[in-house]
Amino acid sequence: MDARIQNSVVANLAARPAPVESGPFVIGVDPGTDNPGINYATPRPGADITSADVSALVEAFKNVNRKPRLEYVVNCAPGLEALLLAAGFAVEERHEYLTCLSGSLTPPPTPEGFVLSEPATDADREAMVTAQHAAFGAPPAAVDADVARMSRLQSRGGVAFMAVAPDGTCVAGGQAVPPHDAVSEVAGIATRPEYRRRGIAAALTAAVTSRLFAAGTEIAWLEASGPDSWRVYERIGYRPTGSRLYIALP
Structure with a gap:
């Protein structure tokens, strides 16, 4: 693996x-x-x-x-x-990565009132990346390069999903890179702080993962940023599998 x-x-x-x-x-x-x-x-x-x-x-x-x-x-x-x-070089982080197979995915219900969809226009992509930036504490708005990067990912066979609140606000987003040898990384799962703890991240992760499996991917993998997200991913079928190192030259 x-x-x-x-x-x-x-x-x-x-x-x-x-x-x-x-x-x-x-x-x-x-x-x-x-x-x-x-x-x-x-x-x-x-x-x-x-x-x-x-x-x-x-x-x-x-x-x-x-x-x-x-x-x-x-x-x-x-x-x-x-x-x-x-x-x-200095070690930045050590993470365990988690994997999911199609037979172990357990999609949760989408929180009432929220809609999950794939960004179909540059305006959608901008809204999704802006929500991710807000969640991660990055620059407040997406720029043209961010939109182009997301469009390129989708055009190459990657997956992106956004979560939209009842008032039309994009509150979360996530994506998966184009599969290689039927393996794809799910990444960037992020929810605006004010919308957390409603089940949006779990539903979003499951939607991205389901789309991968529907297209023939055999293994989806990701990394959890902390205990809370770890529990979210395990509930929908992801399991700890191995270790990854992040290391950089200061």
């Missing part, structure tokens, strides 16, 4: 608008943003990695004017963390 998840990350980064290959690493570069959560590297699973490879990776990041940063499944590159620490 770890290798399939890691390979899906490699494929996702390689599909960025301006990806960079650096030895055993792929850097996903998006010219529309310098956000380290979008522009990062990951190793190919099972690759032999040396300190020289790490030095070359840092240089490759400098060449594209991005912060050296990696996300990866730990078991797929067991000796990499030591090499990165020796090069001056």
Whole structure:
């Protein structure tokens, strides 16, 4: 399972608008943003990695004017963390990832009065990303690059869903990257603070996951940001499966 998840990350980064290959690493570069959560590297699973490879990776990041940063499944590159620490990197976070198979998904009911739908226009995408920004404490409104990124994700086979309140306000959003080898990451599940604890996140996650399975995806995976979201995901059928590391050069 770890290798399939890691390979899906490699494929996702390689599909960025301006990806960079650096030895055993792929850097996903998006010219529309310098956000380290979008522009990062990951190793190919099972690759032999040396300190020289790490030095070359840092240089490759400098060449594209991005912060050296990696996300990866730990078991797929067991000796990499030591090499990165020796090069001056610092661990940001360690997360367990959760997976869901079609037979274990248990969709909850959509909270009364709210409507879940896929953003079909740029106005929809702007409203959805703005709601996600509000939830994550990011810039208050979506910009053209955000809208273009979401449109590109959908056009390549990814999934996006938004939740709209009875007054027409978009209050939550979430997406999944285009599947690779029938594996897809569900990400960005976010609800505006004033609408939390109503079951919206669970319904939204289930809607995204259901759409993936309907299109032939076999494994959906995600990471929980804390105990509350962990419980939400477990209730709808996600289960802890492996560990991922977030590490960057300060």
